Amino acid sequence: MTRRRKPRRLRRWLWLVFGLWLASLAPVLLLRFVDPPTSAFMLARHWEARGDADFRLHWRWVDWEQVSPQLPIALVAAEDQKFPQHRGFDLDAISSALGEGGADGPSRGASTISQQVAKNLFLWQGRSWLRKAIEAYYTLAIELIWPKQRILEVYLNIAEFGDGIYGAEAAAQRYFGIPASRLDAGQAALLAAVLPNPKRYRVEAPSSYVLQRRVWIQRQVRQLGGPAWLEACCGEPGATR
Template sequence: MPRSPLVSRHRRNRSSAADARKPRRRWRRWLLRLLLALILLLLLSWLPVLAMRWWDPPTTAFIQQAAADGQTIEQHWRPISRISPELQLAVIAAEDQHFPQHNGFDLDAIEAALRESGASGRGASTISQQVAKNLFLWSGRSLVRKGLEAWMTGLIEITWPKARILEVYLNIAEFGPGIYGAEAAAQLYFKRSAAQLSRPQAAALAAVLPSPRRYSVTQPSAYVRSRSAWIQRQMSQLGGQAFLRQMETDGRE
């Protein structure tokens, strides 16, 4: 019995509609996979950041690289309560005076750095960015590394209080070849603990932070001496240790 033209036309229409829906289904599947991949990426990158809010990292990406290059490493972790407030203030005065206010990125500093040095953005890195870079990433200026640095900085800022960011920074910053953290630096250069550092000693340590393998704490150049004096003036202008107390108060609100 021959098929009715109406039935055949109906079947062709259904087939055409099904074919038209296939690309939409494929796009939905790809979008779902992309969404799941992004969620997985967020979890994998955020979980170590969350853990390190309370757990002191035993090493960093930069320390591992230095060790792989054959460098002897000195680092002695200390809680922030056992690091001189003078050093806490000195690194903020030297590296990131808007540290208590910004959310990981100092836009004013970035704009100023772009004006002064073209598109490189040098000198605009915040303490939070330096923690992200030193703890999780590698040295370099590629767009991929900069993108990952921005991502990890954002995660750190929304997960850690400012005091924790500063504590980690003071324990992983390099103060000389293979000398990581305030305690190792204080013992090597001044034969005392990080808790006992004076203002001039703290400023001397902070003065070498832009390039700790180029500048020396024990044999300071004219630039380092000048920078150390500038840091001490900035510490006074910030309000001294009252600045730190205000930062702690703001962090609890």
């Protein structure tokens, strides 16, 4: 009798693990085709501001075809120049960051755009090794299931460009009074320049650092080859393929 129970228990545990694995992949599969209605970071910011009657969260999804070609290349130039080639992780940057880490995890970020999508969509803020492990799992899932264009499309729609300002459309309307489809190279580079810390660096009142970073991003865009450089892996924004 005891020998019979052990295989049954093992099977139940295996089915449980399999079920949990499928449940964890379900949102990644769904969001490959369905636009996310919000993100974990947006929900967290809503919760933080629950007592602030003046706070408003600005966000509106915009499809890939409705984005200026200048914005995706500016984001890649600023945040992750190996985006078209890597499979979710910049190993050189991770190795460098780990060398500076402490007991609570890496002391600075080495995140690719794919990692930032995983983190912003599904996870809480923090730097613990547990969160990094879960982030790595979702990054792998996103890279396996989504094409590069989808990863970049979601990223530019959920990135925070200021306190309570999420996504390209809200940022373009808020700071420049235009839709995301009309952003020029300078405006796109300025939005990308604040991404390291959008609560500290401001688009509407850029510091000298932000202005210098905008110039650097525009130079990097030119060196990479401009918007055409992304077309091979991501398609061309602003036009239906």
